[in-house]
Amino acid sequence: MTRQPGGEAAVTGSCAAAVDAGTEILRAGGNAVDAAVATALAACVADPCNTGIGGYGGHMVVLTPEGEGWCVDFNTFAPPGVPDDHLRTVESRTGPAVSTMPCVVAGLAAALTRFGRLDWARVSTPAIQAAETGVEANPTTRAAFAQVRGRNFVGETFVLEEEGDRLVFRQPALAATLRRMAEDGPGWFYDGPLAGRAAESWRSAGLSLDPADWRAVPDAVRIAPAPRLRIADADVWSGPLGTSGSLCLFGILAAAADIGRDLRRPEGLARLAGAMAAVWSHRFGPSGGNAVDPAGLPDWIRRALSGMPGSGPRPGDVGHTCHLNTLDHDGTMVAMTLTHGPFWFGGRWVLPGTGVVMNAGMPLFRWADPVHRGGRRFAVTNLAPTLVRCDDGTRCAAGTPGARRIPGIVATTLARALWGGFTLPDAVSAGRLHAESRDAATLERTRHEPAVEAAFAGRFRSVGTEEWTQYYGPLTAIRRGADGAAELGLDDREGPGFGRVLGR
Structure with missing residues (x-):
């Protein structure tokens, strides 16, 4: 590299x-x-x-210019x-x-x-x-x-x-x-x-x-090599399997890559919510499990996405978290x-x-x-700082607060930017969604057209509303192009994100 x-x-x-x-x-x-x-x-x-x-912590994920992904695991x-x-x-x-x-x-x-x-x-x-x-x-x-x-x-x-x-x-x-x-x-x-x-x-x-x-x-x-998964035309690194939200992140992102540009359509978003619920059910349901080694990750995702979402309560609205990303002139990226x-x-x-x-x-x-x-x-968390390297030379760093919503928010945002035809700022600003079981899904109604709720209603027993206050802070992202140019994705909700680009 x-x-x-x-x-x-x-x-x-x-x-x-x-x-x-x-x-x-x-x-x-x-x-x-x-x-x-x-x-x-x-x-x-x-x-x-x-x-x-x-x-x-908390996890810091580091992507070197040579393409090595490392994780500093300082979980409590x-x-x-x-x-x-x-x-x-x-x-x-x-x-x-x-x-x-x-x-x-x-x-x-x-x-x-x-x-x-x-x-x-x-x-x-x-x-x-x-x-x-x-x-x-x-x-x-x-x-x-x-x-x-x-x-x-x-x-x-x-x-x-x-x-x-x-x-x-x-x-x-x-x-x-x-x-x-x-x-x-x-x-x-x-x-x-x-x-x-x-x-x-x-x-x-x-x-x-x-x-x-x-x-x-x-x-x-x-400090160890970060878990990595090949998804479509990209390598993805995130936090430790089992003690972070990376299992859900990888599964949801894999499903989103298959949906691709249909992420712009109501039925595509409903399919994504269904996959999100299936992954969550598999991770914490009786048929799944939260323990898997890196070699078994592709099979874990296949089984998760082929299963049916289970039943379960709607997640509570708790979780206050801080996320940051950095990129230097040599191309090293960090998400933490x-x-x-x-x-x-x-x-x-x-x-x-x-x-x-x-x-x-x-x-x-x-x-x-x-x-x-x-x-x-060690505690089990849902933190999911994520780094991506695409075959075309593009690199991305992304993460967010949001408790149990973190893996889904990060995966949906990255998928929109990588495969859904969104600019990075538009991907960060686009409406969010969440589901953990067939019983309930939630969406950010103020940022989705009514047809999205109708598509969700065909898959879930109830559809609720999410507000920006349930995300507990800003999603932020950095995309570095193959030419070395940096683009920021900063949340524009009431709790905005902050960022700065330094010239060459």
């Missing part, structure tokens, strides 16, 4: 400050992974309702001292009892060491500056702050400055934590005093956490998703004196059994 040097570079993300951080690092000579780490750290400051350094896992029955029965939405092990810092550090050019201190600089000087809240962040106004963790973490409709928030304690990590390295997050503070916090909730388990979090990060968990601001508690808001990962264990690996119990 030949390099394409001298092409355009690009960054997309959920907030302007994060995109600014990635752009700064690219201009300073960093590559796409350096830019992705800087963008993620800045998002942990500027998009605090959806992610943070007390959050979790349960604290080792927490009993299995707590995983299945936890009712709390706040406090240490709802939090799992924070893996964001460990994952970003591992990616930077393996693939980056710059050091941790340099890629941390934009995030530190944003925490110190403040960030203007976007519409999603303003709505999130309104929901938690008066909570103790807000006063411990944020300095809010309001003027009319404008809200600026600073995070002085978090800035000090980020600065200490810049000075001592990211290992300080796990080897320093935070381990003891975390153990004390968990004990206050009646749970056991050995500081040694906190210090061992970086050992759980895995990280999160605080199902609720805005995660577990809504702070490691004392640090400004680090902790995650709400524990509810993940209630909807799917954990995956056991290396003596740890």
